[in-house]
Amino acid sequence: CFLSALDEVKPAFGVHEEDLQDKMKGGILKYSSKIDNIIQRVQRDIEQTKKSERFNFSSLLLYGPGGSGKTALASFLALQSKFPFIRMISADEMIGMSEPNKVSHIDNTFRDAYRSPLNILIVDDIEAIIDYVPIGPRFSSVVLRALVTRLKSSPPDGKRLIVMSTTSNYTLLKHLDILNCFNDEIPINNLCNLSDLNNVMQLTSFGSDQVRQSVLSKLRDVFHTDQISIPVKKVLYNIDTCKFGADPIEDLVQLMIESNQRV
Amino acid sequence: CFLSALDEVKPAFGVHEEDLQDKMKGGILKYSSKIDNIIQRVQRDIEQTKKSERFNFSSLLLYGPGGSGKTALASFLALQSKFPFIRMISADEMIGMSEPNKVSHIDNTFRDAYRSPLNILIVDDIEAIIDYVPIGPRFSSVVLRALVTRLKSSPPDGKRLIVMSTTSNYTLLKHLDILNCFNDEIPINNLCNLSDLNNVMQLTSFGSDQVRQSVLSKLRDVFHTDQISIPVKKVLYNIDTCKFGADPIEDLVQLMIESNQRV
Amino acid sequence: CFLSALDEVKPAFGVHEEDLQDKMKGGILKYSSKIDNIIQRVQRDIEQTKKSERFNFSSLLLYGPGGSGKTALASFLALQSKFPFIRMISADEMIGMSEPNKVSHIDNTFRDAYRSPLNILIVDDIEAIIDYVPIGPRFSSVVLRALVTRLKSSPPDGKRLIVMSTTSNYTLLKHLDILNCFNDEIPINNLCNLSDLNNVMQLTSFGSDQVRQSVLSKLRDVFHTDQISIPVKKVLYNIDTCKFGADPIEDLVQLMIESNQRV
Amino acid sequence: CFLSALDEVKPAFGVHEEDLQDKMKGGILKYSSKIDNIIQRVQRDIEQTKKSERFNFSSLLLYGPGGSGKTALASFLALQSKFPFIRMISADEMIGMSEPNKVSHIDNTFRDAYRSPLNILIVDDIEAIIDYVPIGPRFSSVVLRALVTRLKSSPPDGKRLIVMSTTSNYTLLKHLDILNCFNDEIPINNLCNLSDLNNVMQLTSFGSDQVRQSVLSKLRDVFHTDQISIPVKKVLYNIDTCKFGADPIEDLVQLMIESNQRV
Amino acid sequence: CFLSALDEVKPAFGVHEEDLQDKMKGGILKYSSKIDNIIQRVQRDIEQTKKSERFNFSSLLLYGPGGSGKTALASFLALQSKFPFIRMISADEMIGMSEPNKVSHIDNTFRDAYRSPLNILIVDDIEAIIDYVPIGPRFSSVVLRALVTRLKSSPPDGKRLIVMSTTSNYTLLKHLDILNCFNDEIPINNLCNLSDLNNVMQLTSFGSDQVRQSVLSKLRDVFHTDQISIPVKKVLYNIDTCKFGADPIEDLVQLMIESNQRV
Amino acid sequence: CFLSALDEVKPAFGVHEEDLQDKMKGGILKYSSKIDNIIQRVQRDIEQTKKSERFNFSSLLLYGPGGSGKTALASFLALQSKFPFIRMISADEMIGMSEPNKVSHIDNTFRDAYRSPLNILIVDDIEAIIDYVPIGPRFSSVVLRALVTRLKSSPPDGKRLIVMSTTSNYTLLKHLDILNCFNDEIPINNLCNLSDLNNVMQLTSFGSDQVRQSVLSKLRDVFHTDQISIPVKKVLYNIDTCKFGADPIEDLVQLMIESNQRV
Ligand SMILES: Nc1ncnc2c1ncn2[C@@H]1O[C@H](COP(=O)(O)OP(=O)(O)OP(=O)(O)O)[C@@H](O)[C@H]1O
Ligand SMILES: Nc1ncnc2c1ncn2[C@@H]1O[C@H](COP(=O)(O)OP(=O)(O)OP(=O)(O)O)[C@@H](O)[C@H]1O
Ligand SMILES: Nc1ncnc2c1ncn2[C@@H]1O[C@H](COP(=O)(O)OP(=O)(O)OP(=O)(O)O)[C@@H](O)[C@H]1O
Ligand SMILES: Nc1ncnc2c1ncn2[C@@H]1O[C@H](COP(=O)(O)OP(=O)(O)OP(=O)(O)O)[C@@H](O)[C@H]1O
Ligand SMILES: Nc1ncnc2c1ncn2[C@@H]1O[C@H](COP(=O)(O)OP(=O)(O)OP(=O)(O)O)[C@@H](O)[C@H]1O
Ligand SMILES: Nc1ncnc2c1ncn2[C@@H]1O[C@H](COP(=O)(O)OP(=O)(O)OP(=O)(O)O)[C@@H](O)[C@H]1O
Ligand SMILES: [Mg+2]
Ligand SMILES: [Mg+2]
Ligand SMILES: [Mg+2]
Ligand SMILES: [Mg+2]
Ligand SMILES: [Mg+2]
Ligand SMILES: [Mg+2]
Secondary structure (H helix, E strand, C coil): HHHHHHHHCHHHCCHHHHHHCCCCCCCCCCCCCHHHHHHHHHHHHHHHHEEEEEEECCEEECCCCCCHHHHHHHHHHHHHHCCCCCEECHHHHCCCCCCHHHHHHHHHHHCCCCCEEEEEEEEHHHHHCCCCCCCCCCCCCCHHHHHHHHCCCCCCCCEEEEEEEEEHHHHHHCCCCCCCHHHEEEEECCECCCCCCCHHHHHHHCCCHHHHHHHHHHHHHHCCCCCCEEEHHHHHHHHHHHHHHHCCHHHHHHHHHHHHHCC | HHHHHHCCCCCHHHHCCCHHCCCCCCCCCCCCCHHHHHHHHHHHHHHHHCCCCCCEEEEEEEEECCCCCHHHHHHHHHHHHHEEEEECCCCCHHHCCCHHHHHHHHHHHHHCCCCEEEEEEEECCHHCCCECCCCCCEEEEHHHHHHHHHHCCCCCCCEEEEEEEEEEEEEHHHHHHCCHHHHHEECCEEEEEHHHHHHHHHCCCCHHHHHHHHHHHHHHHHHHCCCCEEEEHHHHHHHHHHCCCCCCCHHHHHHHHHHCCCC | HHHHHHCCCHHHHCCCCHHHHCCCCCCCCCCHHHHHHHHHHHHHHHHHHHCCCCCCCCEEEEEEECCCCCCHHHHHHHHHHHHEEEEEEEEEHHCCCCCHHHHHCCCCCCCCCCCCCCEEEEHHHHHCCCCCCCCECCCCCCHHHHHHHHCCCCCCCEEEEEEEECCCCCHHHCCCHHHCCCEEEECCCCCCHHHHHHHHHHHHCCCCCCCCCCCHHHHHHHHHCCCEEEEEHHHHHHHHHHHHCHHHHHHHHHHHHHHCCCC | HHHHHCCCCCHHHHHCCCHHHHHHCCCCCCCCCHHHHHHHHHHHHHHHHHHCCCCCEEEEEEEEECCCCCCHHHHHHHHHHHHCEEEEEHHHHHCCCCHHHHHHHHHHHHCCCCCCCEEEEEECCHHHHHCCCCCCECHHHHHHHHHHHCCCCCCCCCEEEEEEECCCHHHHCCCCCCHHCCCCCEEEEEEEEEEHHHHHHHHHCCHHHHHHHHHHHHHHHCCCCEEEEEEEHHHHHHHHHHCCCCHHHHHHHHHHHHCCCCC | HHHHHHCCCCHHHCCCCCHHHHHHCCCCCCHHHHHHHHHHHHHHHHHHHHHHHCCCCEEEEECCCCEEEEEHHHHHHHHHHHHEEEEEEEEHCCCCHHHHHHHHHHHHHHHHCCCEEEEEEEEHHHHCCCCCCCCCCCCCCHHHHHHHHHHHHCCCCCEEEEEEEEEEEEEHHHHCCCCCHCCEEEEECEEEEEHHHHHHHHHHCCCCCHHHHHHHHHHHHHCCCCEEEEEEHHHHHHHHHHCCCCCCCHHHHHHHHCCCCCC | CCCHCCCCCHHHCCCHHHHHHHCCCCCCCCHHHHHHHHHHHHHHHHHHHHEEEEEEEEEEEECCCCCHHHHHHHHHHHHHHHEEEEEEEHHHHHHCHHHHHHHHHHHHHCCCCCCCCEEEEEECHHHHHHHECCCCCCCCHHHHHHHHHHHCCCCCCEEEEEEEEEEEEEECCCHCHHHCCEEECCCCCCCEEEEHHHHHHHHHHCCCCCHHHHHHHHHHHHCCEEEEEECHHHHHHHHHHHCCCCHHHHHHHHHHHHHHHCC
């Protein structure tokens, strides 16, 4: 503990690889070419932060519906970058902290992220971090201000930092007038058609071709279209649930119908 | 007391069977096939939590009108599961606590529920726990945030947890945008027709066949339909009350009319 | 003082008969058959609490306009019951207390009401207890929550409790969504016609038959109807006031006109 | 100081005659028969409080526009009553006090008013006492609640108390739903016609008959009516001001026009 | 310091002539006959306070747009009065004070103003003193209440006090319902036509007759009228600014156009 | 450190040149004649503050959309002035400070700016300094009041001060009714046509003439007009980003389309 304090800026200390691995337990399934596009776009931004002569700082926003894979993708891309310092700010760690403590927690994490030559910080679920509740609405404007100020300031010369923030509530950020904190905005989507769904079933080895076709055709019958909108997280959960009921196929179809957000 | 602290994770400590029994004093009367359906659905979810290879966590929501039996059913299903750790978070225990104390009470109960291999936690009456009052509206957003964060995080590897939350205010949870905390949503209903009512009277040995028919036919005369909407809790109370008045049948009919929520 | 502390659960300590007598200084005048109906209905509820095999707890609501006699009737019925423990929670005792102190005052009184085999608790003027002010509106949601939680929980086995709450603002309780705290709701009304008024004058020995007829006929002339709406408390006060003016009959008629709430 | 503390309940201590005299520096001018009516009505209420066999408590409300003479009249009537204990609660004394201090100041004054056999308490300018500000609106609901509770409770047996409250904002008290705190409501009005104004000029020896007629006729020319609405306080001030300008008559006419609230 | 404390009530201590001089650095230019009218009216009020047999207290309100000269005029008239005690309450001195400190600062200054036989107190910019912000709106109701109570109470017998308050937001005071705190209301206006503007240029020795005519005629061309509305403070500033640009006449015309508030 | 404290007012201490240089890392590119106009106008104001015989204080407002260059321009002009004391107040330094600390931070910086004969203070991003959040809206009215009071008061005689404030939310300042704090208001704009964009590309040596023409013509095809609205900051960032993607020209065009705020 005493020694590690001395080593604070070393890669071994900065990277919390184990914890980020946990955030993508369901893997990153390439169920659609859109997944590749997202990955390439973020990688260009990371490349710029690494090598640009003019800018040593970049701030990205990954936004999309709950369960669409924002946290998993941010974690995956951070780990892939091999940057020596990788860390995440999330609401979990701050349960029960007072507002001033939250502010200094956030501020200290940002300061830590100014120490290594190449740093990545994930700010996961901005609305949770600012304690946003839509009724009211309520949120901590103190924490918001601290976060926004940091999202607009560069690290000192010689240090480089890329921040990846996630949100399920893009409209909120717009109303808070903080979209100008981000240099790039990347949308993450739900599975949007039955082909995506088939790919996920296949990639998770669910059922035979016939079973999957049966599921898809039942869904097509109900939806009268191939267009769906189901978060990948929910899809994975449903595929698991149905194994414990009396009639897996019927149950899966039923669960997918209940999960579909398309209207 | 000192010794039991050492034994903290043992089944004998985790289960508060006596207290949960109290929550279902009126028993679980099978006055309709819907009761069985609910029980089977929750049991599938419990089974998944127990055995799934991918997920070690599940979060259910039981919702329905006041007195429809949510707390009793959750208690019944928890006790049936024979899980070694079963506990309930309810507003009663937190009367007069400050917000920070409530947050740590909730957080500590969740942490306890991460210790045994198989854990069940009932979060009873979410709106009471967050001190919700519809005028304002008011509620503790600090407690809400703490609860929601816990409802979204899994226990550590090797531990399994299923959370059963109850609410009488589904719309509130929707407006609070926290329905994404639940993997499954199970509706609990009032008695919905005179046949349900007859079953309850029979199961509680109220009156002769003739007496019951007389009650039902008087109600049918007033309602001009067999459709009703009365919480099982109220039905049981009314059946008891009428025994202490001058004319039980008249009184019961009158009390049921006053209790009917159908419009 | 020291000794009485030891005797805490004994009838002599629990009953505050003197104080409740004060709340019904104007007596309970039977100016209408409705008064008897109210008394019988509450007595049935008290009987149930005393003897029911299933329920050891009941919660009543007496509601009606200001001055209609809610507090007096609740006090009268409590005293009549001869229960060993009778107490009242009212806003008077809590003037200037902080919110946490109010909560523990309420909670402690309820706990006291769990000690004797048969207990009655009057919760007088709920809106005053929760510091309700219609402009805002404002109220103490902390005190409300503490009260509601208690109104929904039974005493331990072997103890029986009936709570009689009063309110002048039924609509408020509806908007607060707390009507489900009550097992029975009993309306208390103003004097509603000139015959009720005549009965009160007679029962308080006001004037000769001729004088009373004169008062009534003057009122009938003004109102063009026998229907009135005047709280019994106001009626009794007016009958007293007019004795100190120059022309009692004219004054009484005038005061009754000003007091009439019918529109 | 030490000795007077011992004499606390004696008339000499309770009466603050000097201070109340200050509140009616402009005297009580009988510029209209309405003034006599008000005085008689309040005197009947005082008489009742003094002698009633049923009631030892009464609570009056004097309401009317700013400067109409509420405080002066309440002070005058209190002093006339020759009650041994007379005191006033007003916002002046409470400047800068915290809310709890205000509550105990009010509560203690009421308790003092329970000590003498006959007590008068003036609660001057209720909206100022509860720190009411129409924008918001804002007010101290804690102070309001303390005041209201006191306004509804009688002194102990053997003591008699009459409370005279004043307000310029009757509508506010209605919206606060506290009019039921008062047993009698007495309206105080502005000067309402030129004859009232002439009486005040005469009673204060302003100008000759001719001068006064000239003022009135100029006003009649401007207003096209004899109906006016000017507070007595403003009238007295204007009569004084005009003496220091170049042309008293013109100035007085001008000042009265600016002060007229009739529309 | 110790000695001066003893001399506290002496003229030399009470008058802060130097500071008030600062508030009228631009002088009092008589650019219109309205300026004289204002001065005479306030002087009559001061005269009344000095000599009235009935009233030892008066409270004035000077209101008008920002920069119209309210503070300068109040300071000028206070200094002219030669009263032994002259002081100003302004928001500057209270930056960063807590609410209770502000209340006692105000209250103490008023108390000081009760000590000398003749006292003047300027309450400068009421909305700033009560921390008014139009969004919300927000303001300190505690400070407001303290101020209002003082504005309604007279000094003790034998002392005389005139208070001159200023505001740029007359409507606010109306909505706060505090206009009844003032015995006289004096409007202060912007320069309202080109002739006023010409007078100010002449009185400040700006340009030759020809230059001024050129400025006025250019403005007349743009405005199509002689009516303008520009605060004297802005006029003086613009006349100064234009001296430092490339083309003074063009610049002045341009600045006046930008400053004109007439619509 | 000890010695420098003694030298506090010397130029070497007051100027934070290094830090202001940081605020204009992208230089001040003269991509349009408007840039020169802005510079000249502010320089006239600085000249007035330096030499005016009447005024020793001036307060400017630079307003315009996010990223349009307000902070860079204010810093550039401050540095150019060669004033001995130059400092900036910005939200960064105040993260996590309590409201009273912010107030004294601001107040102390202003006091420091009263010490040198010639002082410049930049108040950067007023809405950030007052913690403004549009939802609510929320802001610190205490900090606002402190700031506004300072923006309206001159330094003592013999000292001169010019304050340059910046904001992206002119409408907010209008609604807060604080525009009267500023003697001059200077608009800063986005790049507003393709020619401005071409100039920036040229001044930053991006691509050959042909490449730039290709970019412009592609944009013209999409926009159907030469009118654009893109902040200079964004333009510079995009020019950098595109260098790290597969197809710089396509990427730049795409990025500019996403950045264009014209509608
Ligand atoms: N292509 C993919 N992209 C993202 N996640 C994927 C993908 N394929 C599988 N997953 C899995 O799906 C889950 C996505 O959940 P995740 O928590 O990242 O969603 P989220 O958008 O952050 O949800 P929330 O809005 O609730 O925070 C993860 O378990 C992840 O491993
Ligand atoms: N089939 C049933 N399902 C649920 N409860 C039943 C059933 N049959 C009888 N009961 C009894 O009915 C009562 C239901 O009350 P319970 O408190 O569980 O309702 P609730 O929905 O939780 O009410 P609330 O909304 O007030 O919390 C219990 O006493 C329970 O024992
Ligand atoms: N039949 C009656 N019912 C109730 N009160 C009666 C009756 N006859 C006479 N009274 C007297 O009338 C008065 C009723 O006043 P009480 O304070 O009980 O009314 P309340 O409804 O509680 O008023 P509030 O809404 O102000 O609390 C009491 O003094 C009571 O003794
Ligand atoms: N007939 C009268 N009634 C009341 N006051 C009178 C009368 N004749 C003269 N006065 C004088 O008029 C003044 C009335 O002022 P007072 O402060 O009592 O009015 P108010 O209604 O209490 O005003 P506010 O609403 O501001 O409290 C007093 O100085 C009083 O002496
Ligand atoms: N006739 C005049 N009346 C008032 N002020 C004048 C006059 N002639 C010149 N001045 C000068 O004009 C300036 C008026 O500014 P002042 O601060 O008094 O305005 P204000 O109305 O108080 O503004 P604010 O609303 O911002 O407080 C002062 O410098 C004053 O010396
Ligand atoms: N002509 C110019 N004017 C201003 N800035 C320029 C100009 N040319 C290049 N720049 C550069 O553009 C950037 C402008 O960013 P700056 O932070 O000043 O904008 P801003 O308007 O203050 O943004 P924000 O509203 O986010 O505070 C700076 O890096 C600056 O060096
Ligand atoms: Mg996430
Ligand atoms: Mg329940
Ligand atoms: Mg009552
Ligand atoms: Mg008064
Ligand atoms: Mg001013
Ligand atoms: Mg900026």
